[in-house]
Amino acid sequence: MRFIVTDELGRFSRWLRILGFDTVLEKNRPNLVIRSLREERIILTRDSKLSRFTGIGIVKIDSDFVEEQLEQLIRKLNLEIDRNNLFSICVLCNEPLERAEKDSVKDEVPHCVFKIQENFMRCPKCKKIYWRGTHWALVNKFLDRISK
Numbered sequence: 001m002r003f004i005v006t007d008e009l010g011r012f013s014r015w016l017r018i019l020g021f022d023t024v025l026e027k028n029r030p031n032l033v034i035r036s037l038r039e040e041r042i043i044l045t046r047d048s049k050l051s052r053f054t055g056i057g058i059v060k061i062d063s064d065f066v067e068e069q070l071e072q073l074i075r076k077l078n079l080e081i082d083r084n085n086l087f088s089i090c091v092l093c094n095e096p097l098e099r100a101e102k103d104s105v106k107d108e109v110p111h112c113v114f115k116i117q118e119n120f121m122r123c124p125k126c127k128k129i130y131w132r133g134t135h136w137a138l139v140n141k142f143l144d145r146i147s148k
């Protein structure tokens with residue numbers, strides 16, 4: 001499932017990427033519907049005027065808080081989160097991450113991280129390096145909390 005979000009949901013869009021969902025931000029309202037249809041993305045918005053559109057996939061998000069936003073989306077769309085997909089997409093660019101050889105990231109990650117981590121991923125666009133560190137553990141805790 002892929003999403004397109006309006007600009008007031010920027011923070012939420014980063015969370016959706018962390019959870020492995022291809023998510024783009026669209027600031028331009030006229031483009032929003034066209035792009036959602038062309039790219040087969042469900043629109044997520046806080047804008048109640050927009051959510052009156054019918055015939056397109058649109059979810060009006062009710063809360064301002066990420067945790068409640070995610071709970072609503074999971075309920076509404078019967079969304080399944082595959083924990084194997086966590087951090088598979090760059091949080092900043094929405095690009096699928098690529099596996100990076102450990103040796104190739106030596107100078108790009110903190111020494112303490114290099115020592116204890118074996119698996120690294122890299123964004124092909126912004127070159128940011130990802131690994132299963134503290135963020136990964138926090139996201140898992142977050143998912144435990146909302147799946148209760």
Ligand SMILES: [Zn+2]
Pocket residue numbers: 090091092093094095123124125126127128
């Ligand atoms: Zn990136």
